[in-house]
Amino acid sequence: MEQKDVQELLLTILEELTGTDEVREDLDMNLFEEGLLDSLGTVQLLVEIDGQCGVTVPVSEFNREEWATPRKIIEQVVAMKS
Amino acid sequence: MINTLEQMFSKIVYYSPYERPFYFILLGVALIPLIIQLLRGNRMMWYQNILTLTFLWLSFSGPNARQGIALILYVLWQTVLVYAYFKYRQQRNKSSVFYVAVALAILPLFILKLFPFLANQTMLLEHNPQLRFIPMTIGFLGISYLTFKAVQMIMEIRDGVIKEYSVGRYIQFLLFFPTISSGPIDRYRRFEKDLLHPPSKETYVEMLSSGLNMIFLGFLYKFILGNLLGTQLLPRVQDFALQRENLFLGLLGTMYVYTFYLFFDFAGYSLFAVGVSKLMGYDTPINFNKPFLSHNIKEFWNRWHMSLSFWFRDYVYMRLMFTLMKKKVFKSRVVASNVGYFVLFLVMGFWHGLTWYYIVYGLYHATLICLTDAWIRFKRKHKKQLPSNMWTKGLSIVLTFHAVAFSFLIFSGFLDTLLKTIF
Numbered sequence: 001m002e003q004k005d006v007q008e009l010l011l012t013i014l015e016e017l018t019g020t021d022e023v024r025e026d027l028d029m030n031l032f033e034e035g036l037l038d039s040l041g042t043v044q045l046l047v048e049i050d051g052q053c054g055v056t057v058p059v060s061e062f063n064r065e066e067w068a069t070p071r072k073i074i075e076q077v078v079a080m081k082s
Numbered sequence: 083m084i085n086t087l088e089q090m091f092s093k094i095v096y097y098s099p100y101e102r103p104f105y106f107i108l109l110g111v112a113l114i115p116l117i118i119q120l121l122r123g124n125r126m127m128w129y130q131n132i133l134t135l136t137f138l139w140l141s142f143s144g145p146n147a148r149q150g151i152a153l154i155l156y157v158l159w160q161t162v163l164v165y166a167y168f169k170y171r172q173q174r175n176k177s178s179v180f181y182v183a184v185a186l187a188i189l190p191l192f193i194l195k196l197f198p199f200l201a202n203q204t205m206l207l208e209h210n211p212q213l214r215f216i217p218m219t220i221g222f223l224g225i226s227y228l229t230f231k232a233v234q235m236i237m238e239i240r241d242g243v244i245k246e247y248s249v250g251r252y253i254q255f256l257l258f259f260p261t262i263s264s265g266p267i268d269r270y271r272r273f274e275k276d277l278l279h280p281p282s283k284e285t286y287v288e289m290l291s292s293g294l295n296m297i298f299l300g301f302l303y304k305f306i307l308g309n310l311l312g313t314q315l316l317p318r319v320q321d322f323a324l325q326r327e328n329l330f331l332g333l334l335g336t337m338y339v340y341t342f343y344l345f346f347d348f349a350g351y352s353l354f355a356v357g358v359s360k361l362m363g364y365d366t367p368i369n370f371n372k373p374f375l376s377h378n379i380k381e382f383w384n385r386w387h388m389s390l391s392f393w394f395r396d397y398v399y400m401r402l403m404f405t406l407m408k409k410k411v412f413k414s415r416v417v418a419s420n421v422g423y424f425v426l427f428l429v430m431g432f433w434h435g436l437t438w439y440y441i442v443y444g445l446y447h448a449t450l451i452c453l454t455d456a457w458i459r460f461k462r463k464h465k466k467q468l469p470s471n472m473w474t475k476g477l478s479i480v481l482t483f484h485a486v487a488f489s490f491l492i493f494s495g496f497l498d499t500l501l502k503t504i505f
Contacts, residue, residue: 038380039395040419043403050408058241059400060234 006053006081007074013048014070017041027071032064055080097140099263100354113361117290120363125280130362137259142222149222156190156225157256160232161249163187168247171239183236191229194221199436224263226433228256230393235270237397244270251277260358264351266369266389276364286363293360296353304350311343320496324503337491344490377478379450382486399426419455424448443493450485
């Protein structure tokens with residue numbers, strides 16, 4: 001899977017989870033501060049990343065600051081994949 | 083000479099953390115060399131270790147010596163356990179071994195909490211008075227909080243995010259004396275980063291001033307407001323309620339006074355713990371962030387006893403949800419999430435103690451959170467029909483506060499006292 005595909009996949013997942021396409025337009029928006037993601041949303045995100053990207057992100061790896069924006073999420077997953 | 087020395091020791095040995103003015107004076111003086119070195123950008127590890135041992139000795143010797151021994155045994159137990167699990171995890175990663183390791187980490191606390199309950203129910207102690215040694219050998223001030231630190235260690239080792247195990251640093255983490263008795267509950271990786279990298283001079287100057295501010299605010303909270311509410315006002319409203327002339331008013335008064343007492347007492351303590359950590363160059367996480375201004379219960383738990391609720395969020399709720407959702411145990415996400423909340427708050431209730439009012443307190447909060455989630459979903463669907471303005475926001479704050487205050491009335495155990503006077 002190329003980096004572009006991972007990005008597209010993650011943005012689709014985020015779009016479904018948050019119910020808005022803003023996540024696509026503004027890659028630097030803080031998903032937690034905007035109230036788009038909470039702990040349940042986060043878990044769903046991790047489950048989807050696990051199922052669709054084949055990357056298992058342990059819950060304790062997840063840190064709200066390091067995973068706050070769509071861009072950061074993409075970077076983290078790409079880094080973990082390689 | 084020996085007599086005067088003994089007299090001197092007999093005066094200083096009995097200090098629980100942050101209880102007496104003399105503790106603060108002693109601590110203030112003892113911190114000076116550390117502060118001077120930190121202002122130059124150095125962390126004096128050897129001095130910090132001596133300081134830790136001294137202040138632990140102050141709190142856990144003399145009449146508390148039994149607790150001191152229990153603390154040493156406990157640390158030994160956890161250190162060996164984490165060492166063994168870490169060694170195992172480098173080779174293999176079986177779920178069953180992980181669960182056993184978590185259970186063993188909780189075991190001392192579990193026995194301690196179960197024991198009084200069993201003793202009450204079964205007259206165990208009447209028949210076997212020698213069993214009394216069990217809680218006495220296990221229990222010490224702060225065991226509940228150290229257990230959180232120990233369990234997160236096992237979980238993060240399993241997740242592979244703790245890649246190196248230093249026995250020394252782990253013991254320093256467990257025994258960090260500013261937070262030993264009641265938290266805030268720190269995270270190992272965060273603590274280790276602070277320990278290995280002292281703050282820059284500029285950062286430390288800021289930490290020093292905010293730390294001192296916190297300690298003085300803590301004096302106001304705990305010794306003035308908390309003390310007034312707890313020792314003066316609370317007994318009076320409770321007496322009034324117990325006379326049952328106007329039970330509703332009495333309970334209402336007890337509810338308000340206890341709620342504010344609990345806040346000022348615990349937030350005051352937490353300010354001391356975080357403030358002293360800052361003076362030592364550690365960014366221990368804060369515990370309270372204006373909890374009574376929350377708009378709903380979910381927000382409340384992000385602002386009240388934060389290090390505890392975040393611990394439960396990260397190590398209980400999210401992990402459980404991940405397993406439930408990955409294995410698709412429940413078809414509906416809503417059901418899964420509600421089950422997760424009930425598990426979380428029941429565990430929190432049991433952690434407080436095996437008494438009916440702690441369990442009810444947990445169930446009550448779980449119910450409130452599930453209802454809040456349902457309300458949020460409803461609101462999202464009917465965004466246009468529902469008003470949202472200054473008044474609705476104010477109303478939600480008032481409602482949330484009262485829902486929370488009522489939960490603290492349950493938590494206080496006063497209803498138990500009241501019921502016992504009636505029946």
